Amino acid sequence: MTALVAEVDSGELSPGLSSGFSVELENFAGPFEVLLGLIGKHELDITTVALSAVTDEFIEYVRALRLENSPAALDAASEFLVVAATLLDLKAARLLPRGEVDDEEDLALLEARDLLFARLLQYKAFKDVSHLMADSMRTESARQARSVPLDPEFASLLPELVWRTTPEQFAEIARKAFETRAEIPTEVGTDHLHGFAVTVRQEAEELRLLLEDGAEHGFRSLIAQAESVLVVVVRFLAILELFRDRAVELRQEAPLDELWVTWTADSDWTSDRLSDEHDRPVLPEDDAAAGPETAAEVGS
Amino acid sequence: MSAEPSTVPDPDTLPGGLAAALEAVLMVADRPVSDFDLAEVLSVPVAEIRATLDSLRAEYDGVGPAGGVPRGFELRKVGGGWRFYSRAEFAPLVQAFVLEGQTSRLSQAAMETLAVVAYRQPVSRARVSAIRGVNVDGVIRTLVARGLLAEVDRDPISGALLYATTPYFLEKLGLDSLEELPQISPHLPGVDQLDEFQG
Amino acid sequence: MSAEPSTVPDPDTLPGGLAAALEAVLMVADRPVSDFDLAEVLSVPVAEIRATLDSLRAEYDGVGPAGGVPRGFELRKVGGGWRFYSRAEFAPLVQAFVLEGQTSRLSQAAMETLAVVAYRQPVSRARVSAIRGVNVDGVIRTLVARGLLAEVDRDPISGALLYATTPYFLEKLGLDSLEELPQISPHLPGVDQLDEFQG
Numbered sequence: 038m039t040a041l042v043a044e045v046d047s048g049e050l051s052p053g054l055s056s057g058f059s060v061e062l063e064n065f066a067g068p069f070e071v072l073l074g075l076i077g078k079h080e081l082d083i084t085t086v087a088l089s090a091v092t093d094e095f096i097e098y099v100r101a102l103r104l105e106n107s108p109a110a111l112d113a114a115s116e117f118l119v120v121a122a123t124l125l126d127l128k129a130a131r132l133l134p135r136g137e138v139d140d141e142e143d144l145a146l147l148e149a150r151d152l153l154f155a156r157l158l159q160y161k162a163f164k165d166v167s168h169l170m171a172d173s174m175r176t177e178s179a180r181q182a183r184s185v186p187l188d189p190e191f192a193s194l195l196p197e198l199v200w201r202t203t204p205e206q207f208a209e210i211a212r213k214a215f216e217t218r219a220e221i222p223t224e225v226g227t228d229h230l231h232g233f234a235v236t237v238r239q240e241a242e243e244l245r246l247l248l249e250d251g252a253e254h255g256f257r258s259l260i261a262q263a264e265s266v267l268v269v270v271v272r273f274l275a276i277l278e279l280f281r282d283r284a285v286e287l288r289q290e291a292p293l294d295e296l297w298v299t300w301t302a303d304s305d306w307t308s309d310r311l312s313d314e315h316d317r318p319v320l321p322e323d324d325a326a327a328g329p330e331t332a333a334e335v336g337s
Numbered sequence: 338m339s340a341e342p343s344t345v346p347d348p349d350t351l352p353g354g355l356a357a358a359l360e361a362v363l364m365v366a367d368r369p370v371s372d373f374d375l376a377e378v379l380s381v382p383v384a385e386i387r388a389t390l391d392s393l394r395a396e397y398d399g400v401g402p403a404g405g406v407p408r409g410f411e412l413r414k415v416g417g418g419w420r421f422y423s424r425a426e427f428a429p430l431v432q433a434f435v436l437e438g439q440t441s442r443l444s445q446a447a448m449e450t451l452a453v454v455a456y457r458q459p460v461s462r463a464r465v466s467a468i469r470g471v472n473v474d475g476v477i478r479t480l481v482a483r484g485l486l487a488e489v490d491r492d493p494i495s496g497a498l499l500y501a502t503t504p505y506f507l508e509k510l511g512l513d514s515l516e517e518l519p520q521i522s523p524h525l526p527g528v529d530q531l532d533e534f535q536g
Numbered sequence: 537m538s539a540e541p542s543t544v545p546d547p548d549t550l551p552g553g554l555a556a557a558l559e560a561v562l563m564v565a566d567r568p569v570s571d572f573d574l575a576e577v578l579s580v581p582v583a584e585i586r587a588t589l590d591s592l593r594a595e596y597d598g599v600g601p602a603g604g605v606p607r608g609f610e611l612r613k614v615g616g617g618w619r620f621y622s623r624a625e626f627a628p629l630v631q632a633f634v635l636e637g638q639t640s641r642l643s644q645a646a647m648e649t650l651a652v653v654a655y656r657q658p659v660s661r662a663r664v665s666a667i668r669g670v671n672v673d674g675v676i677r678t679l680v681a682r683g684l685l686a687e688v689d690r691d692p693i694s695g696a697l698l699y700a701t702t703p704y705f706l707e708k709l710g711l712d713s714l715e716e717l718p719q720i721s722p723h724l725p726g727v728d729q730l731d732e733f734q735g
Contacts, residue, residue, distance in 0.1 A: 163453050167448040181422060185619075211652065368674065
């Protein structure tokens with residue numbers, strides 16, 4: 038992240054980022070960080086920030102990233118696009134005549150602005166406090182806790198070990214211990230319930246299995262196994278999400294024609310990359326308000 | 338399995354009394370030991386344990402009634418219990434002998450993630466991601482492997498794993514409990530309204 | 537005192553002087569430390585180190601010039617090195633504390649950690665942490681205390697301690713040698729790539 042911040046601080050925002058811009062995912066600090074950097078550079082109070090300058094610069098920054106960098110860096114930079122989209126909305130909102138917010142859409146845009154500010158303020162608070170915590174840790178690391186092996190005289194007093202594990206069982210424990218690394222479950226299976234939650238993430242994973250061969254698949258074949266209309270809808274939304282994440286390419290010859298889907302993401306792609314609004318299934322009564330993007334409860 | 342009470346001598350009958358008994362026990366501890374655990378093992382009221390540890394701490398710091406110079410070690414109450422530490426002033430010397438446990442500095446990303454979890458725990462990765470604006474899966478995995486965070490629960494609705502800080506985290510910050518974390522409100526204008534916005 | 541251009545401060549300039557510096561080091565060193573090692577790192581003649589340690593020992597035993605009562609810890613020279621121990625008189629109390637909460641069975645976490653070490657030995661704690669995804673320091677200490685694992689070596693590069701299983705472990709499993717451990721499939725996802733994980 039240091040590279041990003043340094044660049045923002047030094048004002049090197051115009052295309053010409055060749056000066057050692059490198060993104061390491063571990064250290065990638067994200068769009069809020071960059072936004073804060075921009076705001077700092079303009080010495081603006083983030084509660085009253087004039088958005089247009091920051092928005093233009095931010096979009097310019099994203100564009101520069103896209104022009105100048107390898108696909109790997111682009112991959113990391115894709116996180117920017119969500120914020121860039123919000124900023125674009127905000128910019129549009131700014132063009133609206135002041136005071137005329139009776140239109141539902143205008144209201145939504147203004148709310149989007151408040152939301153972005155709120156998130157930015159919140160992020161700034163955590164960032165500030167993380168510096169305090171880092172200071173404490175640094176001070177604290179000068180002290181070393183006593184942690185020494187138990188004297189043999191005491192160790193020998195431990196009760197004799199009861200051991201009933203056979204070598205085969207032991208090997209099985211080892212096998213599992215090595216395996217857990219590969220797949221850490223992030224959700225509990227709910228299939229045994231009467232109705233089950235359909236999430237965009239789950240459907241994205243399903244799609245991945247179907248598409249991973251790299252061939253072009255028609256949408257109809259992708260929904261052939263779907264158990265319900267809701268699964269079809271959520272699966273379609275998942276395709277849109279995957280498209281936004283550049284995990285798939287879409288082709289459609291004519292309106293209402295077959296939609297052709299091709300998998301293009303790297304082998305290390307996981308559905309965790311999809312934006313987080315999807316991993317919280319909503320209750321049925323929330324469906325209308327939450328919109329189709331989240332998840333739906335399937336009754337039977 | 339606990340030892341028979343009869344075999345454990347009354348610390349007052351031993352040379353050095355309760356203070357020395359506490360020193361002896363803490364000498365073999367490899368984690369912070371709470372007042373209560375000490376009170377139970379020694380069969381002494383918690384209040385007496387606390388008072389004795391407080392005066393030992395003062396004595397080691399060279400500020401006890403007897404005065405004197407600070408010792409090279411100190412007794413501290415962190416992470417919910419008492420433990421012996423080397424005194425900070427001697428860090429360069431100590432580091433020449435203790436290789437293990439010298440943890441490399443955490444990245445800024447890791448510190449921010451840790452801060453969010455500390456103040457919002459128990460919390461899902463998705464929630465932390467939303468606050469930080471980036472995917473935090475890798476960072477959280479590192480923090481769990483470092484022993485600073487732990488998976489503590491699952492969200493009853495989404496089934497998502499929830500993360501919280503560990504006693505080890507408190508120790509690393511030199512805090513006895515989460516209540517001692519610095520207040521976040523001064524850093525957070527309009528904090529009351531923000532909860533509604535969290536993704 | 538030699539004027540080494542090092543970052544290690546002169547102990548005489550620190551509060552408590554050389555005695556406190558020795559206390560700091562010995563309180564947290566995880567194995568006995570020799571006079572010579574102490575002399576070298578502190579840049580103090582060996583004779584001075586020995587004299588200071590002897591007077592610390594006498595002070596802790598309550599027989600120093602200042603008199604006083606024995607402390608709960610003592611300084612002992614064992615196997616060519618100095619280390620803090622609980623004073624022998626308090627052994628019954630220390631035992632009670634050590635045995636508190638101990639069971640005759642290994643926890644699931646301990647069993648898994650043991651399995652990882654068995655199939656990866658010799659291996660550092662950091663590496664086992666990375667494989668298990670949790671901090672394993674405490675568990676490994678338990679396994680060492682139980683005689684199932686031993687420190688066998690140091691990593692030539694990082695200096696980290698390396699752990700391996702013991703003959704007692706083989707005895708418990710009923711095996712003659714490590715070669716008799718059942719094979720775990722080399723095609724398992726994860727096992728091949730594990731070398732990439734560096735805690």
